[in-house]
Amino acid sequence: MSTPGHDQVLAACKEGALLPGRDDGALLEQAIALSRHCPPSRTAYSVGAVLVAADGSVLSTGYSRQDGSPVHAEEAALRALPPGAELRTATLYCSLEPCSERASAPRPCAELIVSAGVGRVVVGWREPELFVARCRGLEQLRDAGVAVEELPAYADLARRSNGHLPLGRPATGPPGEGGPA
Structure with missing residues (x-):
């Protein structure tokens, strides 16, 4: 499901309107802007993702729950790739x-990214211990040979899209009832 806000961000990404140049910070801000379009869920983070080719062109974008399913942002961006990317x-x-x-799919996003062959991942915020005791996504990517960059200066901006969550205390129960999505 696409929203007018998502369409505007996607169009700006493709036209380079949000890009002052191929700058990791500016592209991460685009991913954070997409996260603001996620339908809130008390059992999942709101996340945005932008997949960019080596020449700086946007290949695809995604955000959590964009089609009404428990799809994660990275998964949505990988599904939206043009053939042969x-x-x-x-x-x-x-x-x-x-x-x-x-909990909501058989394969976590770190595994999907490795399987797809993405060469580099840039993140703004490490996953807090809300749904998973210790997320190891970045470690799994690095162990598989994916180049990983963390831009912690963007963590607070990314966190703001998740004001619907009780950050700081773990959720309990099965998915949909307080457990992870």
């Missing part, structure tokens, strides 16, 4: 660390 030299910008464990 070169991912070894591409960079995936994520507002939040890709998940290393997942």
Whole structure:
């Protein structure tokens, strides 16, 4: 499901309107802007992702729950890729660390990113211990040979899209009832 806000951000990404140049911070801000379009869920983070080719062109974008399902942002961006996209030299910008464990699908995002062959991932915020005791998404990516950059100066901006969550205290219960999505 696409929203007018998402369409505007996507159009700006493709036209380069939000890009003062191929700058990791500016591209991460685009991912964070997409996270603001996520339908809030008390059992999941709001995350945005922008997948960019080596030449700086936007290959695809995604955000959590964009189609009404429990789809994660990284998964949505990978699904939206054009056929034949070169991912070894591409960079995936994520507002939040890709998940290393997942209750709503058989494969976590870190595994999907590695399987797709994405060469580099840039994140703004490490996943807090709300749904998973210790997310290891960045470690799993690094262990698989993916270049990983963390831009912690963007963590607060990414966190703001998640004001609907009780950050600081763990949720309990099965998915949909206080557990992770």
